[in-house]
Structures are given as structure tokens and as C-alpha cells.
């Protein structure tokens with residue numbers, strides 16, 4: 142059985158809102174609503190121990206009711222310190238609990254899948270797991286007089302976050318063995334103090350704790366922007382056949398003659414893909430970047446142009462979700478070449494083969510393409526960008 146102790150009994154003095162920061166209203170909902178919403182995305186939790194100050198209980202109960210969740214919520218009284226609140230919460234954890242997580246309610250952007258992955262790591266042999274962020278700043282140890290006494294080796298330093306997970310029977314034992322006077326600022330410290338190994342895994346910056354007024358603003362700003370921006374784009378290209386050029390499609394030479402007419406190597410598949418990528422990124426088309434009267438691009442390899450387009454979109458922070466294409470050609474028969482095209486283009490674009498669709502069809506002998514005078518290609522791309 143999996144339990145989570147949800148800490149919400151602080152005063153929020155450092156935020157200075159004149160009330161518990163968990164009850165600050167953000168877009169019409171108390172901050173605790175966001176934390177609980179994310180915690181409730183977990184599929185592994187069997188009970189939540191909600192630790193609150195007694196006088197604030199009704200407000201928290203109202204938030205819990207609003208979720209209409211099946212997970213039992215058990216209420217515990219907050220203590221004078223965070224550690225005391227943890228103790229009180231632990232006293233309410235069910236006897237049958239195997240694993241217990243402790244989570245600061247003040248980390249509203251935690252996610253349920255992450256909670257589940259911490260739970261899955263904990264067992265009798267790995268009895269304590271802490272999440273943290275490797276330090277990127279140089280860390281100074283300082284004296285009370287404001288002088289630097291030493292510089293710590295940041296390679297060995299992590300900033301601890303919650304959730305922190307424990308094998309419940311051992312956690313109970315450790316908590317019972319302490320006097321309660323020890324000063325710990327997080328929960329795995331109890332295990333470190335007792336010499337019990339603690340595993341650390343990487344948390345996420347987004348799980349920051351709302352501690353100051355700036356953190357409240359950072360949280361509000363995070364609600365304004367979508368976490369992932371998706372962009373779609375389409376591309377189309379058509380080239381006439383000619384007798385005296387090689388036929389190159391998808392970066393693959395299909396024949397030495399009966400190729401396509403064009404300023405570059407006339408690889409219509411790559412051209413349509415490039416236009417779809419550029420369009421998705423809101424950029425002008427390939428004619429703008431690789432003009433057909435510029436000698437630089439005469440007989441140019443379209444693979445090389447594709448590399449340049451990929452760099453442009455990656456520089457803007459975009460990644461390819463997937464690309465789908467249809468080659469419309471009456472001749473030659475292309476199905477045998479498609480695996481090679483996929484291998485070549487996915488390598489060039491740095492995407493997996495399953496992110497690239499290449500299909501071929503004919504025009505049933507109708508119109509110029511159907512008469513074998515040209516090849517056309519349609520492409521669609523999905524780009525995404527993470528907003529941090």
C-alpha cells in the first residue's frame with residue numbers, strides 16, 4: 142500500500158501574504174488546489190494524509206471535496222515545525238502502508254507520473270529516495286561575519302526537493318528512535334543521521350518550492366504559457382522529368398537518367414519536407430533561403446540544404462514531432478526505395494525512423510503527373526518546443 146503525506150500546515154511567513162501561502166488565490170483557486178491536482182494524477186497512491194493547521198481545516202476540506210476523488214484523504218494536525226508535521230502525518234499513515242512519500246504542498250508543479258516513479262524505486266533494499274537538482278552555481282560556505290570560508294565542490298552537490306520516498310516500516314522505526322529535538326530541514330536527513338543509505342534521483346526545476354513572493358510570481362507565470370507549443374506546417378513541390386539528370390529522391394539516387402529538372406538536385410521529397418518544416422516554424426519558404434538563381438545552389442545536394450533547415454529550426458528551440466509525406470509519381474515504382482529514403486532522411490534530420498512517413502501513390506494515369514511528366518510531393522510536419 143502506498144501513502145503520501147501532504148504537508149500544508151506552514152505559515153508561509155517568507156511569502157508575507159498575511160496567511161498560509163497554500164491558501165493564496167491564483168487564478169481563482171488556492172495554491173493547494175494546483176498541488177493536489179498534480180498529486181492526484183498519480184495512479185499508484187492509495188491514501189493521502191493531509192496535514193493542516195486545525196483552524197484552516199475547513200478551507201482545505203473544501204478543496205479536497207472539489208476533486209470528487211476516490212482516494213481516501215486522512216486529516217492530520219500540523220505541528221510547530223515541518224518535522225513535527227511529518228511526525229503527526231506519519232501517525233495517521235495506515236498500518237498496511239509499505240511505502241510513504243513526503244511532499245511539500247508548496248511545490249505546486251509536481252507531477253503524478255514523477256510521484257509514481259519515486260514510489261516504484263522504493264523498497265526494503267532501497268529504503269529512502271530523495272529527489273534533487275544538481276548545483277550549477279558555485280557554492281560558497283560563509284561565516285556569520287559574511288566572509289567566504291570555502292568553496293564547495295559543486296559536482297558533489299544537489300538541491301534537495303520533495304517528494305522524498307521511504308519504506309514505511311523502516312521510516313516508522315527511524316522516526317520512533319529519535320527524540321524529536323534533532324533539527325532536520327528535510328526528511329531523508331533522518332536516514333543519513335542514522336547511517337542508512339539514501340538514493341538520490343534527479344528532480345525537476347519546475348518542482349520548485351513556493352517560498353518567497355518571487356516564487357509566487359514564477360508560479361503564476363508558469364500558468365500563463367503552455368508547457369509545450371506545437372506547430373504544424375505543410376509543404377508541396379513538383380518537378381518535371383528530363384532525360385539527362387539522375388533521379389534523386391529522399392537523398393537516394395534512384396537512376397542515372399530520367400531525373401527531375403531543377404536548379405538544385407531537384408529532390409522534390411526533401412524540398413516538400415523543408416517547406417513544411419519552415420512553414421511550421423513560421424519562416425519563409427525554401428525559395429527565400431536557397432534562391433533558384435543563386436549559383437551556390439546550382440546542382441546543390443538537397444540533403445545539405447535539409448541540414449541547414451534543421452539547424453534553423455533547432456536554433457529556434459523546435460524539435461520534430463513527426464513528418465508525413467506522399468510522393469505522387471506515375472513512374473518509376475518507388476516502394477522498394479522507401480526504406481532507404483527513410484533511413485537516409487531520419488539520419489540527416491536526427492529523428493527516429495518512426496517519426497517519418499513516406500508513402501507513394503500514382504495519379505491513375507490522369508493529368509501531367511499521371512502521364513509521367515512530373516513528380517509531386519506533399520509533406521506535413523509537426524514541430525514542438527518546450528517552454529521553460
Ligand SMILES: Nc1ccn([C@@H]2O[C@H](COP(=O)(O)OP(=O)(O)OP(=O)(O)O)[C@@H](O)[C@H]2O)c(=O)n1
Nearest residue numbers: 148149150151152153154155222223226246247
Ligand atoms: N509546521 C509546518 C511547517 C511547514 N509545513 C509545510 O512544509 C512545506 C515546506 O515548508 P515551507 O516552505 O517552509 O513553508 P512555510 O513554513 O509555510 O513557510 P515559511 O517558512 O516561509 O513560514 C510547506 O508545504 C508547508 O506548508 C508544515 O506542514 N508544517
Ligand SMILES: C[C@](O)(CO)[C@H](O)COP(=O)(O)O
Nearest residue numbers: 223245301302303326327328
Ligand atoms: C524539504 C525541502 O523542501 C527540501 O528542499 C526543504 O528542506 C524544506 O525547507 P523549508 O525551510 O521547510 O521550506
